[in-house]
Structure formats: C-alpha cells, structure tokens
Amino acid sequence: MEQFSALRQAAGLNMQQAAALTGCAMSTAYRWENGEIEPRPEALDALRRAAGGAGGPVAPAFKFIDLFAGIGGLRRGFDAIGGHCVFTSEWDRFAQQTYRANYHDGPDHVFKGDITKVEMHEIPEHDVLLAGFPCQPFSIAGVSKKNSLGRQHGFHCDTQGTLFFDVARIIESHRPKVFLLENVKNLLSHDKGRTFAVIGRTLEEELGYRISSRVIDARCFVPQHRERIFIVGVRRDLDLKIDLSKLELPSGAAGPRLGTILHNEDGSELPSNQSFLDQEGRVSDRYTLSDKLWKYLQDYAEKHRQKGNGFGFGLTGRGDVARTLSARYHKDGSEILVDRGPGLNPRRLTPRECARLMGFDRPGQSEFLMPVSDTQAYRQFGNSVVVPVVEAMARHMQPVIKSAVAHMRAAPAVAAE
Incomplete structure (x- = not known):
C-alpha cells in the first residue's frame, strides 16, 4: 500500500x-x-x-x-x-x-x-x-x-x-x-x-x-x-x-490574555509536555525564580524607580498581556514573569508556553517539536515572528x-x- x-x-x-x-x-x-x-x-x-x-x-x-x-x-x-x-x-x-x-x-x-x-x-x-x-x-x-x-x-x-x-x-x-x-x-x-x-x-x-x-x-x-x-x-x-x-x-x-497560553496544571496536559511539569502535572519548580534572583530583580527595579526610570521586571497575571519575549529570556526571564500569587516567587514561562505565546502552537496544543535545550528554545522563540501575524499577512x-x-x-x- x-x-x-x-x-x-x-x-x-x-x-x-x-x-x-x-x-x-x-x-x-x-x-x-x-x-x-x-x-x-x-x-x-x-x-x-x-x-x-x-x-x-x-x-x-x-x-x-x-x-x-x-x-x-x-x-x-x-x-x-x-x-x-x-x-x-x-x-x-x-x-x-x-x-x-x-x-x-x-x-x-x-x-x-x-x-x-x-x-x-x-x-x-x-x-x-x-x-x-x-x-x-x-x-x-x-x-x-x-x-x-x-x-x-x-x-x-x-x-x-x-x-x-x-x-x-x-x-x-x-x-x-x-x-x-x-x-x-x-x-x-x-x-x-x-x-x-x-x-x-x-x-x-x-x-x-x-x-x-x-x-x-x-x-x-x-x-x-x-x-x-x-x-x-x-x-x-x-x-x-x-x-x-x-x-x-x-x-x-480585545485580544487574548496570558492565561490562554499557560499550562493546565490539573494533570490534563499532553504527554509531550511532561518534561516541563512535575509528577502532579504542575509546572516544574525549576522554572520558579530562586529567592536570590527574585530579590535581585526587585532591588534592581526599586533602584531605577527611585531614579525615575521605568526599568524593571514584568510581573504578568493571567488576565494581562505580556511584554515582548526576547532572545535573552533564558537569562532571568525578567520581561515576562508569571505571577503565582501572594507570597510565592514568580516563574518563567516554559518553552512550550513560549511556543504558544509566539503562535507556533495554538492554546492548549503541543505540536511544535523542540529538540534543543530550554536555553536554545528561549533564544529561538525570542528571535522569531508571531505566526498568526504572518498567516494574516500571507x-x-x-x-x-x-x-x-x-x-x-x-x-x-x-x-x-
């Protein structure tokens, strides 16, 4: 056949x-x-x-x-x-x-x-x-x-x-x-x-x-x-x-909000996303900022706030629109930090969430293959174009x-x- x-x-x-x-x-x-x-x-x-x-x-x-x-x-x-x-x-x-x-x-x-x-x-x-x-x-x-x-x-x-x-x-x-x-x-x-x-x-x-x-x-x-x-x-x-x-x-x-591209943390994510999740189906702790890095970013933002500058991290909730994903996202994730609630350190997006944020995957989907490290995946998505924009252009x-x-x-x- x-x-x-x-x-x-x-x-x-x-x-x-x-x-x-x-x-x-x-x-x-x-x-x-x-x-x-x-x-x-x-x-x-x-x-x-x-x-x-x-x-x-x-x-x-x-x-x-x-x-x-x-x-x-x-x-x-x-x-x-x-x-x-x-x-x-x-x-x-x-x-x-x-x-x-x-x-x-x-x-x-x-x-x-x-x-x-x-x-x-x-x-x-x-x-x-x-x-x-x-x-x-x-x-x-x-x-x-x-x-x-x-x-x-x-x-x-x-x-x-x-x-x-x-x-x-x-x-x-x-x-x-x-x-x-x-x-x-x-x-x-x-x-x-x-x-x-x-x-x-x-x-x-x-x-x-x-x-x-x-x-x-x-x-x-x-x-x-x-x-x-x-x-x-x-x-x-x-x-x-x-x-x-x-x-x-x-x-x-009237565009979509961040919550549409985040992982479902109820165990319903596809097996292809297991590398980003823990055994309970929640986003792995390795994407959560350490106490040291989180304090550094807050201190850095406060220093520039006192100088009247707008530099600082971007803490983004489920109902917000994120800042621009950049190729340097792998360093500290500061431009898009997912707010996990009071008393909890924020986290980076996972590479799968970046794929959805850039339109390579639709919300809830996980088709785009990423045969590289997280660092390389972040660089690649940060350097790319948003696919639905190009589709509209085409x-x-x-x-x-x-x-x-x-x-x-x-x-x-x-x-x-």
Whole structure:
C-alpha cells in the first residue's frame, strides 16, 4: 500500500499542510510519516487526490524561499496558503536542528547555512522571497562623490557588508514576483532613519518593486505586546500592488490574555509536555525564580524607580498581556514573569508556553517539536515572528501572489501565439 510519506511528497505538501488536508493533529501526522502507526484509509485517499490521482502530482500554488529562517516562523504562514518551500538558509546550528525537526521537505528542497557564502546558482527559482534579516548600520556616502571617484554606487556600495545586501543581491538575481521582509520596529528610526531610507530606495528605485510597509503589534493575535515592521514588495512590471494599510486585523484591546497560553496544571496536559511539569502535572519548580534572583530583580527595579526610570521586571497575571519575549529570556526571564500569587516567587514561562505565546502552537496544543535545550528554545522563540501575524499577512498577499504566478505562467503561451 502507498505510504503516507510518499504520497505527501508526491502532492508537494509539507507536514503542516498534510495534517490540515487529512484533518489530523500534527503529532498524528508525524507518526504516520515515520511509520509508527497505520494511516487512516481516508487520509491516504485525500493525499492521492492532492497528488492528482493517476494523473500524477499537481503543481504547488507557488514556490518560495526562506532566508534567515530561524525556526520557520515566516514560512508557516506561506505553507498554510499552499506555498512550497524550495530553499532555506539559516546559519545557527541549533535553529537548524529545530527547523529540520518540524519541516520535512522533499528532494527538491535546498538547505544552506551562511547566506553570505551562497552562490546565486545554488538558489532555486522561486515566486516569493521571505526574509527576517537582522538590522545593521549602513555606510552611506554621496553618489556624486562616488561618481567623481569612478566608484560603484547604489546598494552594491551603500549596503555592502550588511545582511540586507544579501537579500538585495538575491532579489536582483532571481527577480521574485513578491517578497516579504520582517524586522524590528526600530528599523524605522535606526541611524536616524537613514537605514530605512536606503532599504526603500534600494527596493523601489534600484530593484524595481512597488513596496508597502506597516508596523503590526501581535497582541491582536497573542497575549504579547510585540511590534514588528513588515515590508512587502511586488515587481513593477506585473502591474499589481499589495497595500498593507488595508490588512484588517482584530482589535488588540480585545485580544487574548496570558492565561490562554499557560499550562493546565490539573494533570490534563499532553504527554509531550511532561518534561516541563512535575509528577502532579504542575509546572516544574525549576522554572520558579530562586529567592536570590527574585530579590535581585526587585532591588534592581526599586533602584531605577527611585531614579525615575521605568526599568524593571514584568510581573504578568493571567488576565494581562505580556511584554515582548526576547532572545535573552533564558537569562532571568525578567520581561515576562508569571505571577503565582501572594507570597510565592514568580516563574518563567516554559518553552512550550513560549511556543504558544509566539503562535507556533495554538492554546492548549503541543505540536511544535523542540529538540534543543530550554536555553536554545528561549533564544529561538525570542528571535522569531508571531505566526498568526504572518498567516494574516500571507492571506492578505495571497490574491496578488496568485495573480502574479498566473500572469507569468500565461506569458509563454501568449508569446508563442
């Protein structure tokens, strides 16, 4: 009998898409994938239909690449709308480990490490480029001065040595129809606005894309105040446009609260979460702050309060919205401390709760695999994007992506006539 993995790959589906198509949990899909249990006949039938039955596999809706991928936060939104990832670049070996555990790609997928060492021919052709590139200062000099010295100008000079440069050179070489870039909100004001100005000029004037940008606070989807800037671009020759100002989002004021992502401590959590819990099903004591650390954080906050500063820990109750989860969360957890009640030291979130806070798992779910230490998991979630935000972004972009792909597929036929 045809196996789940072979049919899934023939249909061009990743694990998340296959689970959604067959109506099963991700944990069940992985057990089918690994041959641990027999798939349901109706699940295999659904995959056969997706693969085109006797007619062979159907083409994916579009192909995309995932740069500075981390643990695949940007990717998840575009997987969900039928995209097929053909290239991933991520340099951190621990993030690679988590990424590979959660995304089982086919033989046409290429995985590379340091993007600065990747040659253009190593990157497959793609329709959409995704990149959450780190923010770095650009060295900006006058174009007229460079002309007088006979030197190259434009992004090849202005952004040389930055990681945005590598995004730009890939866009220049492969000319994706659409791209989505993500960064911290401070990109807007970085280097007194000059960094964002160079990015805009590079994308619009030099590379020929129509762009739109917007800062979005994830608190409309998850109980976390997390502002990030998103930049979308569409190639000008396609005569299409994506306007992020028209992306409709839920009300942040009516968004979920911290209690929705916390562990149930009544013994009902799934077995996959037992490493975070004690034998009674309560969150393990190792996540509770020691008396020494708790006193230090309180003294530090009081010292700055007396100076009129706002520095200090973030004590968060079940009905609150948390501060921004950062990559340094593993150090003391100070930005998001879970209030355990009077007389009790607060605790850190567990990595599973961080997965839910970032939208990699839905409240109450535990599907996202974390084959790394707590320290590495905290770093990875703190560096990632909030998945439901990207899913909303992908759905907003989907009609234009579809039109752009259809336009290019029709172009050869028109030219032949």
